[in-house]
Amino acid sequence: MAVLADRLDLLLGAKAATPLAEAFGITTVEDLLRHYPNRYATQGQPLTESDPPDGQHITIVGDIVKADMVKMKNRPGWMLKVVLQSESQKVDATFFNAHKVKHAVQAGRRAMFSGTVKYFRERWSLNHPSYLILPDVADHTAVQIDRVRGGGDLAGIARSALAPGQGVDMSIFDRKLLPVYPATSKIESWDIAHCVRQIFDQLDTVEDPLPSRIRNEHSLIGLDEALHLIHFPESEADVEKARSRLRFDEAAALQLVLAQRRNEMSARAAKSCPPRSDGIAAAFEDRLPFELTEGQHEVADEISADLSQPHPMSRLLQGEVGSGKTVVALRAMLQVVDAGQQCALLAPTEVLAAQHYRSLRAMLGPLGAGGELGAADESTRIVLLTGSMPTAAKRAALLAAVTGDAGIVIGTHALIQDNVEFFDLGMVVVDEQHRFGVEQRDALRSKAKSGFSPHLLVMTATPIPRTIAMTTLGDLETSTLRELPRGRSPIVTSVVPAKDKPAWVDRAWARINEEVAAGRQAYVVCSRIGDEKTGDKEPPTTHSALDMYEELKHGALRGVRVGLLHGRLPTDEKDAVMRGFNDGALDVIVCTTVVEVGVDVPNATVMVIVDADRFGVSQLHQLRGRIGRGGHKGLCILLSEANPVGPAFERLRAVAATNDGFELAVLDLRQRREGDILGAAQSGTVTTLRLLSLLDDLEVISAAQEFAREVVADDPGLERHPGLAAMMRSALDEQRLEYLEKS
CATH class of the missing domain: 3.40.50.300 (P-loop containing nucleotide triphosphate hydrolases)
Incomplete structure (x- = not known):
């Protein structure tokens, strides 16, 4: 018998297991059983004498009474116009790849068609339905066929039930819901379905890694039942029960990784930078020509408290365009400079880096003119480093960074180069953080002195989908500026x-x-x-x-x-x-x-x-x-x-x-989906989330976060929770785990 941790190549053989591994990274029983169907083919609505509504999915069985090749009017090629006589009425169907289907779809044969109703000039038909040619007997579910002839989902499902030497038991189509899996050109949905059936034939009862207390508290069914129901449901209610449980598993897997990350970050060492009442930061506040908003004061206090700790800050500062994030970030950098350390400000473009340089110099005045005539007694030096700077200017900036003369170094990707060294890097500020990969941020953070990690502040004006996802899932502490400074007009x-x-x-x-x-x-x-x-x-x-x-x-x-x-x-x-x-x-x-x-x-x-x-x-x-x-x-x-x-x-x-950037971020998220939450992808074309929606399942995420933090606080390495560790690994491949360790 099999358990979740078993290798598929040993249970299914290399011929079946290799395509799963190559296409989806599926190598274990748990990997396969957590490759859930993304939809279900249904028997559709039974036909009556009345016409079905447009867009309704129907599945019908009948005799093909007509199958004519017709030349297409608006483009080259032929289509096959078919009439299927069911028990209640005749149904028209059109196949646009006529030459591929004409050998199977012929008058006089019995067939099953499945497709979506489309109306044209008050007549309805099925356009290019999936089809299956049936034995010429009335009770098709009681017989076996040795060869599948057909196309689309119906034929694929039949192939998935094809047993060597035994044919296909057509009773599979008695099921109301037939699983359709995410697939590729190299491994089709019905191949995956066949593998799943084989595994369930060998599977022991699955042990549940979630404590019964958690299951009862959130009305969740057991894992063994959920896995069976998600693959072979009898009803929509079965699907929803299974998804509710597996959705929680997905949230818990992500939250366990993030809880471990937070726990590991708290164990790292950073140089404490408590605020000073007589330093540059205080002098900067005194010279500001405007009053900070209440929100800016609140966020500045949160960041100041983080910087005072002996472990690295990891905080996202998000706020509306023009909400004053730069002033808050500068105030934080000056607190680090007051503690005798350096700051690096990473900008995505040379234009923005130069703008930051001019802006910070203007805001600081003599406080930012360290080493120059007219500098204040309490001052620091700000330097700019970009890839296209003249060689002499670049050398001067590099020297100021490595000797510690520069308290704040502003730059683009040039800051990440191997030849850039800091005397004592205490804080990294990343502006528009979604423009940078994890490897780039990691390269800059590694420039701190051995044994220490710099404090990290990442900023964004409008959270893009992945940013929302990461912060919702709890990877970063979050500070938010919503109000605009006085004098700003909508x-x-x-x-x-x-x-x-x-x-x-x-x-x-x-x-x-x-x-x-x-x-x-x-x-x-x-x-x-x-x-x-x-x-x-x-x-x-x-x-x-x-x-x-x-x-x-x-x-x-x-x-x-x-x-x-x-x-x-x-x-x-x-x-x-x-x-x-x-x-x-x-x-x-x-x-x-x-x-x-x-x-x-x-x-x-x-x-x-x-x-x-x-x-x-x-x-x-x-x-x-x-x-x-x-x-x-x-x-x-x-x-x-x-x-x-x-x-x-x-x-x-x-x-x-x-003008609400947060409202627009939600709109963006709905359109593009969450993206690869624990990977580098920014669009929604790839996602680690199979069932979980960050917009619709916040309660599930919150409950899973509470559970994960409780478990990790007691057992950081999950040594006493091997089932949870396996569940976490099944949701995340090694590449994503490496990503999180770097981020």
């Missing part, structure tokens, strides 16, 4: 259907001219630069920054000073454009998303985003956060040639309807 956003309303597009350019005439500035953002090589491909249909710059400079904006900014400009040109815009020498910049984060020009009041449907929800919110940062209202205009009644345009309307 941004008005309008969506313009550019193809249908060209006059509205003209009005957008006129609006920029009006704002410039009033002494203010504007951005025009494009989705691509325009120097891309297309080769033999069709040229892009979107507007490029290069083309838009030329078009506006000589057209609608010819009376104003227009600059161009994109990521492939030489560094000195980028700096010159940003300085010109900052200083008011330029009225408008046509740019790409290099201005998405961190760029702060209070006089900019208008932003036009061209081809706005090409940007994500969070990205649009980030971009429009660049305007309205002074005393004047901001106006963001989203131009799109997308269908005004399509989903892309509806997404833009949703962005225009709210």
Whole structure:
């Protein structure tokens, strides 16, 4: 008999086990049984004399009375038009790969069809249904067939029940719910179903790793019952009972990893940085020309308390665009500098790194001019390090970092290079943390002195799906800034259907001219630069920054000073454009998303985003956060040639309807799904979550978190809980475990 920890190659043989391992990393019984069906094929609704509703799934059995090849009108090729006579009525079906099915789907044969009802001109039919050719007997469930002829789910399910030398027992189709598994071209759903059946034939009763107290408290069925019901349910109620239990397992597996991570982090050593009343941080607060918000004070106190501990802080600072995260982060860095240590600020782009450098120098004044004439008695030195800096400047920055002369080192990926060393790195601040991989953050954190880990503060203005997921699951302590500083006005956003309303597009350019005439500035953002090589491909249909710059400079904006900014400009040109815009020498910049984060020009009041449907929800919110940062209202205009009644345009309307970045983050999460929560993927195309939804199952996650932290506090290595350890490993592969150890 078999247990969950047994290897599949020993139970199924290498021929069956190898494709499972190669396609899904499934190597043990538990791995296979936790590869749950993603849906169930059903017998559908029985036909009556009345017509079924559009979109209803039906499964019917009958005699094929007609099967004609018909040439397609609008494209090359043939389709097979079929009529199936069931007990109650005739049903039309169409197969578009006629030459592949005509040998099996022939008049005079008995068949089972399964598909979705589609109406066309008041007649309904099944388009390309799955099908199975049946023995020519009335009671098809009582016989066995030796060869499966058919296509789609029905044929696959029949193949999964094919036993060597015994044929297929067609009674399998008596089941109301037939499992359909996530599959690939190399291992089909029915192959997986066949393996699952073989394993259940050999499986011992599964021991439950969850204590009965937890199961009773949350009304969960046992693991053995849940695994059987998820694969072979008799009803929808069975599916839901199984999913409820297995959903908790999934949450618990993730929470156990995160609880272990938190426990391990608390055991690491970091240099304590308690606040000083006579240091640079206190002097900085005294010279601030504005009052911090209540939220900023609260978050600053949370971070200050963390920095005072002898183990590393690991905190996410999330807040609305313009909520004052940079001031809070600078206050924290100065507390670390007061303790005699250094800080590294990692930014995703050179534009943002340079902006941070200028911004921090401006905010600190003489407090940030360490080593220069006019520096305050209590001061520190701030240096900038980017990959494209002149060699002499780069050497000077490297020297300041390694000697400890620089208290704050700001840079891009250049900070991660092997030749960058710090005298005593005490804190790492990562701005827009989703732009960096774990390996990159880990490389920077490893630059602390041996035996110590630096404190870590990661910041984001609009949490992207993975960020929400990580913080919901409890990987980081979270601080949130929701209120905007005094004097900030809400941004008005309008969506313009550019193809249908060209006059509205003209009005957008006129609006920029009006704002410039009033002494203010504007951005025009494009989705691509325009120097891309297309080769033999069709040229892009979107507007490029290069083309838009030329078009506006000589057209609608010819009376104003227009600059161009994109990521492939030489560094000195980028700096010159940003300085010109900052200083008011330029009225408008046509740019790409290099201005998405961190760029702060209070006089900019208008932003036009061209081809706005090409940007994500969070990205649009980030971009429009660049305007309205002074005393004047901001106006963001989203131009799109997308269908005004399509989903892309509806997404833009949703962005225009709210300035709440957290609400938009949830919208983004619903559209893109959670992403690979414990991996590096940012989109929802890959996910470690099989049954768990971070939006809909927060109560389950919370309960699992409480359980996991209780277990890990008592047994950090799970040595006394081998079942839980195995459950955790089944949810996470080795690559994801390594990811978490680094993060």
